[in-house]
Amino acid sequence: MAVMTYREALNQALREEMRRDPRVFVIGEEVGLYDGAYKVTQGLLKEFGAKRVVDTPICESGFTGVGIGAAMLGLRPVVEMMTFNFSLMAMDQIVNTAAKLHYMSGGQFSVPLVIRGPGGPAAQLAAQHSQSMETYYYHVPGLKVVRPTTPMDAKGLLKSAIRDDNPVIFIESETLYHLKGEVPDDPDFLIPLGRAIVRRAGTDVTVVAYMGMMYRALEAAEELAKEGISVELVDPRTLRPMDTETIIGSARKTHRVVVVEAGAGFAGMGSEIAAFVTEQAFDDLDAPVERVTGANAPMPYARNLEKLKTPTTEKILAAVRRVCNANGS
Amino acid sequence: MAKTMAPQKATGPALDPGLVRKLLTDMLLIRRFEEKAAEAYALGKIGGFLHLYIGQEAVAVGATSVLRPDDYAISAYREHGHCLAKGSDPKRMMAELFGRRDGLSHGKGGSMHLFDKSVNFLGGHAIVGAHLPVAAGVAFAIKYEARDQVIVCYFGDGAVPQGEFHESLNLAALWKLPVIYLCENNRYAMGTSTDRALAQTQIWKFGQTYGIPSEKVDGMDVFAVRDVVGRAVERARRDTTPSLIEADTYRFRGHSMRDPAGAVYRTKEEVEHEKERDPIALLRQRALAGGALTEADVRAIEKDVSDRIDEAVAFADASPEPPAEGLFTDIYKEG
Numbered sequence: 323m324a325v326m327t328y329r330e331a332l333n334q335a336l337r338e339e340m341r342r343d344p345r346v347f348v349i350g351e352e353v354g355l356y357d358g359a360y361k362v363t364q365g366l367l368k369e370f371g372a373k374r375v376v377d378t379p380i381c382e383s384g385f386t387g388v389g390i391g392a393a394m395l396g397l398r399p400v401v402e403m404m405t406f407n408f409s410l411m412a413m414d415q416i417v418n419t420a421a422k423l424h425y426m427s428g429g430q431f432s433v434p435l436v437i438r439g440p441g442g443p444a445a446q447l448a449a450q451h452s453q454s455m456e457t458y459y460y461h462v463p464g465l466k467v468v469r470p471t472t473p474m475d476a477k478g479l480l481k482s483a484i485r486d487d488n489p490v491i492f493i494e495s496e497t498l499y500h501l502k503g504e505v506p507d508d509p510d511f512l513i514p515l516g517r518a519i520v521r522r523a524g525t526d527v528t529v530v531a532y533m534g535m536m537y538r539a540l541e542a543a544e545e546l547a548k549e550g551i552s553v554e555l556v557d558p559r560t561l562r563p564m565d566t567e568t569i570i571g572s573a574r575k576t577h578r579v580v581v582v583e584a585g586a587g588f589a590g591m592g593s594e595i596a597a598f599v600t601e602q603a604f605d606d607l608d609a610p611v612e613r614v615t616g617a618n619a620p621m622p623y624a625r626n627l628e629k630l631k632t633p634t635t636e637k638i639l640a641a642v643r644r645v646c647n648a649n650g651s
Numbered sequence: 652m653a654k655t656m657a658p659q660k661a662t663g664p665a666l667d668p669g670l671v672r673k674l675l676t677d678m679l680l681i682r683r684f685e686e687k688a689a690e691a692y693a694l695g696k697i698g699g700f701l702h703l704y705i706g707q708e709a710v711a712v713g714a715t716s717v718l719r720p721d722d723y724a725i726s727a728y729r730e731h732g733h734c735l736a737k738g739s740d741p742k743r744m745m746a747e748l749f750g751r752r753d754g755l756s757h758g759k760g761g762s763m764h765l766f767d768k769s770v771n772f773l774g775g776h777a778i779v780g781a782h783l784p785v786a787a788g789v790a791f792a793i794k795y796e797a798r799d800q801v802i803v804c805y806f807g808d809g810a811v812p813q814g815e816f817h818e819s820l821n822l823a824a825l826w827k828l829p830v831i832y833l834c835e836n837n838r839y840a841m842g843t844s845t846d847r848a849l850a851q852t853q854i855w856k857f858g859q860t861y862g863i864p865s866e867k868v869d870g871m872d873v874f875a876v877r878d879v880v881g882r883a884v885e886r887a888r889r890d891t892t893p894s895l896i897e898a899d900t901y902r903f904r905g906h907s908m909r910d911p912a913g914a915v916y917r918t919k920e921e922v923e924h925e926k927e928r929d930p931i932a933l934l935r936q937r938a939l940a941g942g943a944l945t946e947a948d949v950r951a952i953e954k955d956v957s958d959r960i961d962e963a964v965a966f967a968d969a970s971p972e973p974p975a976e977g978l979f980t981d982i983y984k985e986g
Contacts, residue, residue, distance in 0.1 A: 347795070366909030373795065378822070379821065379822075379825070381814075381818040381821070383784060383814065383815055383818060383824070384784045384787070384815060384818030384819060384821070384822050385784070385822070386784070386786050387664040387781065387782075387783070387784020387785045387787065387815065387818075387819070388784055388785075388791050388822060389787055390784075390785050390786060390788055390975060391773075391784065391785040391786060391787060391788020391789040391790070391791065391792065392789070392791050392795065393788070394773060394785070394792075395788075395789055395792035395793070395796075396693065396789070396792070397792050397795060397796075399788075411932035414778055414781055415781060415784065415785075416779060418778050419778075419781055419782075419785060421714070423774070424981050424982070424984055425759060425765065425982055426756060426759060426760045426764040426774070426775070427755075427756050427760065427764070427774065427775075427981075428754070428755065428757040428758075428759050428760065428766070428981060429757075429980070429981040429984070430755075430756070430766050430767070430768040431768060431773070431774075432984040433764060434984075438707070445743050463982050464982055464983065466983075487983075487984040487985075487986075488983045488984055566903035649974040
């Protein structure tokens with residue numbers, strides 16, 4: 323184990339996979355000469371050269387399509403979105419082409435492609451740079467959608483995504499790049515896609531969260547422990563396909579579920595989790611599933627409004643107390 | 652036009668009978684395939700959208716005739732002709748149009764999404780302009796692996812105002828990719844004529860903007876298409892230079908089967924006038940005038956093609972519907 327930042331873990335994953343497989347290449351805006359807008363691809367140009375670290379002009383649809391075409395011929399492109407918000411320019415390529423080629427061709431062609439970059443709320447980036455873009459993609463059959471919360475997950479999941487034969491949407495976070503954690507050195511360390519992890523075991527309530535929201539949920543769990551409420555924290559890690567078994571298993575154990583998500587709540591991840599928990603474990607529930615979500619508004623710029631938009635630790639505490647009837651009301 | 656062309660060629664170099672036979676066979680195969688597909692559509696055996704290529708056959712056949720079998724082709728939704736010309740099996744194509752188990756994609760693609768990996772035909776893409784960057788990506792992979800194949804990317808005039816046309820030409824030129832962008836200008840994007848859609852209706856000139864070889868060709872003359880695409884293929888193979896070619900062509904049918912007359916946005920007189928440029932009639936005439944084929948040869952080719960298409964329809968009719976479990980297969984590639 324080594325201690326490194328989330329950013330370094332991603333960089334190491336890319337480096338190891340590029341060393342392992344000459345078909346892997348990185349393509350996107352500022353990935354080479356500039357060393358990456360967020361320095362995730364730092365040093366890759368120096369080690370692998372311009373053939374495999376390909377700087378593009380600003381044309382998300384164009385270079386995503388290039389990734390898809392290259393993947394159809396068996397290469398394994400890693401397309402970087404400078405931020406995932408820009409992927410909307412490439413949404414047709416991702417949704418209509420990458421996700422559907424295998425199906426429409428009756429299995430003749432596949433698209434072993436990773437599209438990665440940061441997404442979700444950060445710090446005063448305002449409405450166009452703060453969206454939880456996973457919401458747009460986990461609806462689409464044929465895509466896999468990953469949101470890695472820790473440096474270890476960032477490395478293990480990115481390596482699995484690169485080795486996967488399907489298009490994988492891999493959304494990191496500006497707010498986590500500097501975060502440090504333990505990461506295995508083994509170049510074959512992988513975390514399989516589609517498996518959730520229980521980050522903290524508990525008995526009274528299940529809180530489902532990922533990325534920045536997981537860290538707030540952890541804070542809340544520690545606070546609640548002082549009140550005698552034992553919180554189990556489940557991180558889905560892959561949102562599509564989702565490990566519903568682990569979430570259902572936890573719900574059956576604790577009988578209460580709170581879902582935390584940064585994006586706006588309407589038709590969000592919380593809605594889906596609330597639906598399948600209700601469908602599959604209704605008799606085990608002692609309280610309705612609660613959602614703590616971003617407000618149904620675009621992300622404002624002003625610091626105070628941004629805080630109002632975002633799920634905070636206080637809001638998580640309140641929701642958990644409600645489902646546990648521990649708020650004294 | 653037909654009248655002026657025949658005497659020109661009568662004084663030109665003699666036509667190679669083997670080549671003429673191949674070109675005429677391939678063009679007729681597309682025409683008969685689609686005529687039968689239109690009949691099957693009227694009978695309800697084919698559903699959804701069906702876009703016929705009738706009138707444009709010289710482009711697909713001329714272009715494919717200068718490719719190697721291991722070269723690639725990719726197209727939009729009016730792609731039956733490109734897929735057939737590339738060598739796909741009409742039986743499996745017709746079965747795909749019928750939505751049957753033995754179709755190229757086991758009935759999951761349909762008319763707009765034909766794919767045939769066995770002949771390097773990469774689809775069948777029905778969002779206008781979207782396959783142009785994909786073609787650049789295929790060319791990128793060819794160059795990345797230092798192979799000497801090329802890709803021909805067919806698209807219509809309707810894709811030209813899309814951003815992806817310009818993004819693709821820019822990337823292909825910037826990175827010197829072995830892709831031939833072959834625009835089939837049939838003058839109408841659905842019902843919108845090029846002069847209502849494009850500030851620059853001379854589509855080939857966009858190639859000049861991006862600094863790549865570009866030319867316009869008579870898309871009704873299969874030999875002219877061969878010449879122009881042949882040069883582009885040679886450039887692409889030799890030094891990975893992309894090209895933009897504008898083929899001046901015309902679709903004799905409507906945009907799709909839901910636009911049967913195709914006459915709201917163009918006059919019947921225009922359509923009848925354009926039919927005088929019928930690429931198959933022109934080729935037949937030249938072949939006969941130049942002595943490359945006899946009337947008996949042509950009749951034999953027509954008979955052979957009709958038989959193959961009848962077989963294709965019978966095959967499609969006999970193929971069962973896809974099994975229910977097919978709904979959930981091939982969403983992801985496993986393992």
